[in-house]
Amino acid sequence: MKRKTCSKCKKSKGRQQFSKNASNVDGYDHYCKACNSKRMHKYFSTRKGKAAMDRATRRRKRR
Ligand SMILES: [Zn+2]
Numbered sequence: 001m002k003r004k005t006c007s008k009c010k011k012s013k014g015r016q017q018f019s020k021n022a023s024n025v026d027g028y029d030h031y032c033k034a035c036n037s038k039r040m041h042k043y044f045s046t047r048k049g050k051a052a053m054d055r056a057t058r059r060r061k062r063r
Contacts, residue, residue: 008035009055 003013007030018028019036043049043061 006030006032006035008032008039 001017003012004015004018004026008016009032011032013032015028017032017034019033020027021029024030031039038048044053
């Protein structure tokens with residue numbers, strides 16, 4: 001199984017520990033899922049993050 005090193009925690013993890021990101025060369029995120037969720041959690045606790053989440057949910061509901 002191919003492994004990838006997270007650029008945040010510098011740990012080598014299996015590809016399934018990374019979320020897919022088509023904008024990256026290898027198709028996976030630079031950060032592992034653990035770091036990503038931590039980052040998102042921090043982001044969504046800010047006012048800007050809350051507003052973004054609010055917008056995203058509203059858009060999803062309308063669809
Ligand atoms: Zn990580």
